Amino acid sequence: MTAPRRTRRRRGTAVTIHEVARKAGVSPMTVSRVTNGEDNVREATRDIVLRAIRELNYSPNPAARSLAGATGTRIAMIYSNPSSAYLSELLVGALDKASKTASQLVLEKWDELKPAAEKAAARKLARSVAGVILPPPLCESDIIANELGAAQIPVIAIATGRFRGNVSCVRIDDFRAASEMTAHLIALGHTRIGFIKGHPNQTASAQRFAGFESTLESHGLQLNPAYVQQGYFTYRSGLDAAEQLLDRKRPPTAIFASNDDMASAVVSVAHRRGLDVPKDLSVVGFDDTMTATTVWPELTTIRQPIAAMAEAALNLVLRRVRQKKGGEAAEPVDHLFAHELIRRASDAPPPRES
Amino acid sequence: MTAPRRTRRRRGTAVTIHEVARKAGVSPMTVSRVTNGEDNVREATRDIVLRAIRELNYSPNPAARSLAGATGTRIAMIYSNPSSAYLSELLVGALDKASKTASQLVLEKWDELKPAAEKAAARKLARSVAGVILPPPLCESDIIANELGAAQIPVIAIATGRFRGNVSCVRIDDFRAASEMTAHLIALGHTRIGFIKGHPNQTASAQRFAGFESTLESHGLQLNPAYVQQGYFTYRSGLDAAEQLLDRKRPPTAIFASNDDMASAVVSVAHRRGLDVPKDLSVVGFDDTMTATTVWPELTTIRQPIAAMAEAALNLVLRRVRQKKGGEAAEPVDHLFAHELIRRASDAPPPRES
DNA sequence: TTGCTTTCTGATACCGCTACCAATTAGGCT
DNA sequence: AGCCTAATTGGTAGCGGTATCAGAAAGCAA
Numbered sequence: 001m002t003a004p005r006r007t008r009r010r011r012g013t014a015v016t017i018h019e020v021a022r023k024a025g026v027s028p029m030t031v032s033r034v035t036n037g038e039d040n041v042r043e044a045t046r047d048i049v050l051r052a053i054r055e056l057n058y059s060p061n062p063a064a065r066s067l068a069g070a071t072g073t074r075i076a077m078i079y080s081n082p083s084s085a086y087l088s089e090l091l092v093g094a095l096d097k098a099s100k101t102a103s104q105l106v107l108e109k110w111d112e113l114k115p116a117a118e119k120a121a122a123r124k125l126a127r128s129v130a131g132v133i134l135p136p137p138l139c140e141s142d143i144i145a146n147e148l149g150a151a152q153i154p155v156i157a158i159a160t161g162r163f164r165g166n167v168s169c170v171r172i173d174d175f176r177a178a179s180e181m182t183a184h185l186i187a188l189g190h191t192r193i194g195f196i197k198g199h200p201n202q203t204a205s206a207q208r209f210a211g212f213e214s215t216l217e218s219h220g221l222q223l224n225p226a227y228v229q230q231g232y233f234t235y236r237s238g239l240d241a242a243e244q245l246l247d248r249k250r251p252p253t254a255i256f257a258s259n260d261d262m263a264s265a266v267v268s269v270a271h272r273r274g275l276d277v278p279k280d281l282s283v284v285g286f287d288d289t290m291t292a293t294t295v296w297p298e299l300t301t302i303r304q305p306i307a308a309m310a311e312a313a314l315n316l317v318l319r320r321v322r323q324k325k326g327g328e329a330a331e332p333v334d335h336l337f338a339h340e341l342i343r344r345a346s347d348a349p350p351p352r353e354s
Numbered sequence: 355m356t357a358p359r360r361t362r363r364r365r366g367t368a369v370t371i372h373e374v375a376r377k378a379g380v381s382p383m384t385v386s387r388v389t390n391g392e393d394n395v396r397e398a399t400r401d402i403v404l405r406a407i408r409e410l411n412y413s414p415n416p417a418a419r420s421l422a423g424a425t426g427t428r429i430a431m432i433y434s435n436p437s438s439a440y441l442s443e444l445l446v447g448a449l450d451k452a453s454k455t456a457s458q459l460v461l462e463k464w465d466e467l468k469p470a471a472e473k474a475a476a477r478k479l480a481r482s483v484a485g486v487i488l489p490p491p492l493c494e495s496d497i498i499a500n501e502l503g504a505a506q507i508p509v510i511a512i513a514t515g516r517f518r519g520n521v522s523c524v525r526i527d528d529f530r531a532a533s534e535m536t537a538h539l540i541a542l543g544h545t546r547i548g549f550i551k552g553h554p555n556q557t558a559s560a561q562r563f564a565g566f567e568s569t570l571e572s573h574g575l576q577l578n579p580a581y582v583q584q585g586y587f588t589y590r591s592g593l594d595a596a597e598q599l600l601d602r603k604r605p606p607t608a609i610f611a612s613n614d615d616m617a618s619a620v621v622s623v624a625h626r627r628g629l630d631v632p633k634d635l636s637v638v639g640f641d642d643t644m645t646a647t648t649v650w651p652e653l654t655t656i657r658q659p660i661a662a663m664a665e666a667a668l669n670l671v672l673r674r675v676r677q678k679k680g681g682e683a684a685e686p687v688d689h690l691f692a693h694e695l696i697r698r699a700s701d702a703p704p705p706r707e708s
Numbered sequence: 709t710t711g712c713t714t715t716c717t718g719a720t721a722c723c724g725c726t727a728c729c730a731a732t733t734a735g736g737c738t
Numbered sequence: 739a740g741c742c743t744a745a746t747t748g749g750t751a752g753c754g755g756t757a758t759c760a761g762a763a764a765g766c767a768a
Contacts, residue, residue, distance in 0.1 A: 016724055027748045032726060042746065062458060063417040064724035067753045074453070088442030092433075095445070095461045106453035107446055235648035261648060268650075272625040294589035294615060296622075370754055381718045386756060396716060418754035421723045 015058040024052035035060055037322050062104055075103055075317050076129040078138050080110040086289055086306065090135055090158065093307030097314040105314070115143055122147035131317035133158060133310070137202050139169070154320030156313045159304065161203030163334035168320070170313045172339040174204045177302045178211030178256075180341050181284055184300075185254045186219050189349045190282065193221075194245040194252035196231040196238060196262050205233075208258050208286060227252050231262050238265025246273060246281075253281065253350035260285035264295040267346065278348035288342055297345035309337050369412040378406035389414055420457065429457055429671050430483040432492055434464040440643055440660065444489055444512065447661030451668040459668070469497055476501035485671035487512060487664070491556050493523070508674030510667045513658065515557030517688035522674070524667045526693040528558045531656045532565030532610075534695050535638055538654075539608045540573050543703045544636065547575075548599040548606035550585040550592060550616050559587075562612050562640060581606050585616050592619025600627060600635075607635065607704035614639035618649040621700065632702035642696055651699035663691050 017035075021028040026049060033041050034049040041049075052058075066074070077094060079087055091107075098105040108125060122144050125132070131154040138144060139157035145167050148155045157169040185193055195212050198205030213223050226248055229241035238257060242265055245252055257263035263285030267277050275281050277297055285292055288303035312335060323330050371389075375382040380403060387395050388403040395403075406412075431448060433441055445461075452459040462479065476498050479486070485508040492498060493511035499521045502509045511523040539547055549566050552559030567577050580602055583595035592611060596619055599606055611617035617639030621631050629635050631651055639646055642657035666689055677684050 014724090017726095018724080028725080029748060030746085033747090036726085040746065045746080061421070061724050063420040064753090065726075067415070067417045067421055067723090067755090068725040068727080088445060091442060091445045091449070092461060095449075095459065104453065104458065105449065107449045236650060239650055265650075268622055268625060271622060272628075274626075296590060296593055296619075368754090371756095372754080382755080383718060383757095384716085387717090390756085394716065399716080415754050418723090419756075421725085421753090422755040422757080 014061065015056045017058070017060065020049070020052050020056055020058045023056060024049045037319075066104075074106055074129045075131045075133060075314060075321075076106050076108045076125060077133045077135065078108045078110045078125075078144070079135060080112065080138055086135070086287070089289070089306040090310045093310030094133065094314050096307070097311040103314070103318055110138060118143050119147050123151065126151035126153045129153065130321045131155070133313050133317060134167075135159060136204065137199065139167075140202055152324060154317050154324060156317050156320075158309055158313050159204065159306070161205065161207040163332075166332060168316060168332040168334070170309045170316065170335045170337065171204075172304050172309075172337050174207035175211040175214075177286070177339040177341075178208040179215040181256060181286070181302055182212045182215035183219070184341060184343075185256065185282065185284065185347065186215070186221065188254075188282065188347060190252075190254040191221055191350075192224070192227065192250065192252045192254070194227040194229070194255040196229050196241040196245075196255065196257040196266070198258035198262075199232045200230070202233075205258055212256060231258060233259050233261060235261045235265045238262030239269060242266040242269035246270070246275075251281075254347070255281065255283050257283065257285050259287050260289050260292040260295075260299055260301055263299050263301070263346070264291050267295055267297070267299075278346050280351055282347040282350070284347055292342075292344070300344045300347040301342055303340040303342045305337055305339075312337070368415065369410045371412070371414065374403070374406050374410055374412045377410060378403045416457075428460055428483045429485045429487060429668060429675075430460050430462045430479060431487045431489065432462045432464045432479075432498070433489060434466065434492055440489070440641070443643070443660040444664045447664030448487065448668050450661070451665040457668070457672055464492060472497050473501055477505065480505035480507045483507065484675045485509070487667050487671060488521075489513060490558065491553065493521075494556055506678060508671050508678060510671050510674075512663055512667050513558065513660070515559065515561040517686075520686060522670060522686040522688070524663045524670065524689040524691065525558075526656075526658050526663075526691050528561035529565040529568075531640070531693040531695075532562040533569040534693075535610060535640070535656055536566045536569035537573070538695060538697075539610065539636065539638065539701065540569070540575065542608075542636065542701060544606075544608040545575055545704075546578070546581065546604065546606045546608070548581040548583070548609040550583050550595040550599075550609065550611040550620070552612035552616075553586045554584070556587075559612055566610060585612060587613050587615060589615045589619045592616030593623060596620040596623035600624070600629075605635075608701070609635065609637050611637070611639050613641050614643050614646040614649075614653055614655055617653050617655070617700070618645050621649055621651070621653075632700050634705055636701040636704070638701055646696075646698070654698045654701040655696055657694040657696045659691055659693075666691070 017028045017031050021031045024031065026045060030041060030045060031049050034046050077090070094105055106129065126148055132148055134144065134155060134157045136159050139160040145155055149166065155167050157167050159171050160169050161174050163169055182193070195209065197209050216223050227245065229244050231237040231241045238261060241262065242255065245255060246269060255266050257266055263283050266283045270277050270281050270283065277283055283299065285299045285301040288301045292299040292301045316335065320330060371382045371385050375385045378385065380399060384395060384399060385403050388400050431444070448459055460483065480502055486502055488498065488509060488511045490513050493514040499509055503520065509521050511521050513525050514523050515528050517523055536547070547570070549563065551563050570577050581599065583598050585591040585595045592615060595616065596609065599609060600623060609620050611620055617637050620637045624631050624635050624637065631637055637653065639653045639655040642655045646653040646655045670689065674684060
């Protein structure tokens with residue numbers, strides 16, 4: 001009549017749903033409902049459970065979850081052409097959130113493909129994950145959005161230029177940000193301002209340019225087409241654009257590049273030509289990625305809170321996944337984050353004469 | 355007398371261990387033993403099982419595995435002072451592996467602290483994760499390694515300069531890599547080669563310098579202390595070092611920087627002084643991070659397969675975690691990856707005269 | 709052959725969580 | 739109050755593996 005050996009397997013040290021249930025005085029099932037945000041739990045009960053969860057510092061075991069539920073909370077972040085600084089900030093933010101919510105973040109590399117192959121890839125992806133986060137430039141791809149949308153997979157675009165109504169997005173107001181930066185340069189006294197556009201396949205590029213143009217005009221300055229160059233967000237393209245701009249008979253006294261990589265290319269070209277930055281030429285960027293502070297002088301730029309945005313995006317996908325499971329339909333939302341003009345050492349009033 | 359409802363839950367489409375067992379005519383347990391490479395299975399039986407596995411294209415469900423194994427598989431990667439390009443590559447590699455093995459990767463930011471606080475933080479970490487991956491510069495911290503080691507948490511250092519015997523590491527041979535690069539420059543005809551050292555708190559820096567020095571000597575060249583500058587792996591420090599080196603009466607015809615950021619700083623300084631790279635000055639870097647290809651001209655550098663190394667590191671931690679669980683003790687290992695000298699556009703024979 | 713040890717295999721009980729359904733309770737209406 | 743439906747809550751049975759231990763088979767000495 002030996003008491004049945006209680007636990008023959010050593011248990012992990014982690015808090016389990018049962019302990020939470022016992023502490024809260026409810027069944028494990030109810031705890032499960034609460035952690036999954038199901039709505040058929042009485043408010044009072046939910047509170048008790050939540051308190052217990054907090055006190056025990058409980059976090060559900062994702063392995064058990066995906067095993068039991070078949071509804072894995074695998075969220076894919078698809079990247080292609082990773083502008084490393086950007087990607088790593090995104091990852092840091094997303095991972096941070098992921099580890100707090102016990103959802104699993106998977107990274108999926110996306111090679112530009114023929115539409116047919118791309119469709120197939122999207123469909124395959126749809127079968128293996130519960131939600132998708134789309135950073136640029138993929139966030140502009142209708143193929144992916146549509147295919148995933150058709151499969152009912154929640155999709156969130158990060159840092160796209162414009163809310164398009166069909167896909168939720170988390171972004172900053174590129175137009176306003178560019179506008180502020182332009183106003184800043186004008187306030188410093190610049191009237192001949194060069195602009196290097198971003199990659200034409202991204203809506204953010206257009207928004208930034210539009211903000212620049214519109215602010216120029218609203219301050220009574222006219223857009224000089226000779227001061228606008230097409231760039232592609234790469235250092236290399238910034239190099240070419242800068243050469244062009246500085247070759248003008250009357251070169252600009254300030255150059256606004258659509259991202260930091262291109263801005264740092266401008267700095268490099270300026271230096272090569274013996275120009276001092278910012279005394280002879282002001283250079284400003286956009287994004288506030290790593291490069292903005294590694295380059296010398298450090299760049300005045302627009303800061304996007306990328307990590308926070310990634311976190312928000314993950315949050316949003318998770319919510320969508322749950323809502324979908326619960327049968328609720330949800331309208332796409334447009335989550336705007338605040339940007340910030342970071343003033344550093346690459347801008348100054350224009351040189352005296354000219 | 356209704357037949358018991360077979361499967362109330364829709365099953366996944368994947369092949370399970372039971373199907374393999376049935377096909378092989380053995381019990382699931384035996385299949386499990388085979389997949390885990392345990393040695394107490396008769397050879398004949400193992401063959402049958404392996405054939406069945408192959409025919410069904412079976413692959414164990416990692417979620418189930420980690421659940422049954424009671425092995426908490428939270429692995430922390432601690433970062434501090436993230437050199438973004440590096441970090442993002444690490445993350446990509448590690449995440450990839452993590453999603454394949456259903457282990458959970460958590461990211462932990464580590465702020466430089468006073469030893470006491472650091473110890474406490476390490477101890478706290480030890481309670482919440484099963485294993486830790488340490489990228490530079492933390493991989494040099496004895497405090498972390500010791501504290502975690504004392505708590506029996508497997509620790510793997512990535513990209514440390516030298517195997518120290520107490521902690522397993524995954525790395526390249528920095529000495530040999532630097533040596534190869536030096537030999538490469540010498541083969542091009544350079545005899546006055548400048549060197550910018552890395553941050554003194556990292557053993558990799560010392561190894562790279564040692565490789566440089568030793569190769570110089572083995573080729574009959576003497577190390578000129580005036581051609582060696584201390585750097586700190588940052589762009590800024592590269593700038594200063596480059597100025598110093600190029601200020602010499604007879605400046606070097608080639609500069610070997612201990613990482614790409616510093617190398618690109620050298621390029622920038624050279625340009626500012628009207629020197630052509632590589633015609634007037636060869637510049638080479640180390641690491642092959644993003645900057646190596648964003649800068650113009652693209653840098654000749656040493657490639658470390660960071661993503662693969664991260665994957666290997668995760669693999670190793672997971673194995674260690676298992677071994678620990680099984681009560682096996684394991685010696686620290688030193689896993690060397692092959693590096694590669696990537697020849698791009700920043701190196702050339704020295705200018706004619708001088 | 710018998711008896712005993714050493715291998716190899718299989719049965720059973722979980723790992724921590726959720727799907728499904730049954731049971732209980734609350735709320736609404738005659 | 740009494741009956742019925744809807745809202746909550748709990749019980750049970752797995753999800754696909756593995757730990758553990760018991761039983762079967764094999765090896766070997768007496």
